[in-house]
Amino acid sequence: MTYFNGYFDYNSTTPMSDGVIKELEKAFTLFANPSSSSKQGRECKNIINLARKYTADLIGAEPEEIIFTSGGSESNNFAVKNRLLKSIQQPGTIIVSTIEHSSILSIVDYFKKEFGFSVKRISPSRKGFIETNTILKALTPDTRLITIMMANNELGNIQPIYEIAEIAAANNIFFHVDGVQAVGKIPVDVRLLKVDSLSISAHKFYGPKGVGALYLRNSKNVHPLIHGGGQEKGIRGGTENLMGIIGMGQAALEAKESLSKWQAHFTQLRSAFCKQLFEKIPDAELNGPDDGKDCLLNTLNLYIPRIRAEALSALLEHKHHCIISLGAACSNNKVLNLSHVLKAIGLSEEKIKGSFRISFGQYTRMDDVRKLVEAIYQSYQVLMSVSG
């Protein structure tokens, strides 16, 4: 078993699991083209289909509803492009939250700029939730697409996807869900949720980087993302990323089997972390949901007054070998890079600069949490003494 005891940035990426590495090692010598009719080619195709089944099983889909991609950003781009290209003659309205991943915000802006779609941006509540009444209010007769992420990467909020899907279905509107941060952390069942498409990324749940998938409920009349060799039902041409897909399939299989165990583990880690940290730094605050309800249990977004999180992060990394994530990047003189998510929930610039994210994973141990709290406290004391 591999341990990553100073790593607290699992929402950014995860290490490949031992099982995934083992499957990849076994696959190193596979070289046949999966589209080849040779015996070896058919074997590779079968391996891909098994990985497709495991990936589908993880989200309650059918294997034929899964299209392998290069990752979450491609899946998000693909889903949005596919839907909006169908309405290009009559551009309408796109409903999107302000806390989406940049791959959604950027493609939506692109369609606004290039094709004249109008965009209604939904702001979250102070605690980061998208409220369904804000979606209802934003509806217009020409709404072509609603796109909302299932779980927010920075705050951990789990959005009311089921309720929004009902609104979308009742109004015959395509509903895309960015599931990148949710899949592998919470149970996801696209049949129950009734979403039209959902993005997945393997490296968020112990698979390799550079591979992901798009669940597409109805793949009829789809605009191909890559025209070419007919792979992925002709929707995404190009010889398949065999190693990536094998790794993703194994990761999906493990996630499905381990999900409830991981959730119980995160509950314990979260509880211990909060208890220890707030004892040492009582005026620290949680930016996201404060009771752990409707949020990813592995995710904590925190604010500590009077210090810069960037300096805290640097001390944690270089003195204590702990990796966390920031709400604000160091800026140059012209640009200030503040988290658009933390801005969207109304945090002041000063609060964003003092905010950081901790995200646990399956390899985080209780002892790691204790060491992290101690490291944060020591770094906090250094920064307080420096600022006088």
Next chain:
Amino acid sequence: MYNSIIIENFSNPCHSGKVTSPDFSIELGNPVCGDKIIVQGVISDDRVITESRFQAWGCATTIATANIFCGYLLNRCLDAIRGIKTEKINELLGELEPSQYHCLEMLRELFQKAGEISSDKQYN
């Protein structure tokens, strides 16, 4: 992201603190990122800085900048500080990333203000 000079100086900010009876105080801030540095020091009769301490609010590189500046001032004559070449100032922080350039500008400004101390009547 951080070079070894910056890491060493923000990890061990040995010159942080306040001076009990300072002969000078330099204060500057960056209006965009909000970083702020206050440097205080003591000057001997023969115009040598015998004590220099800083307080800083800002990113890791800002803290390192303040520490490097105080370390440079220590035991140096005011005239030597006033005469420091731009190339030397640029070398003090090592190689920086674009997002850290504002700290080099802060360091240049600190030296500029330190140079002005030597023109004060008290020390002329």
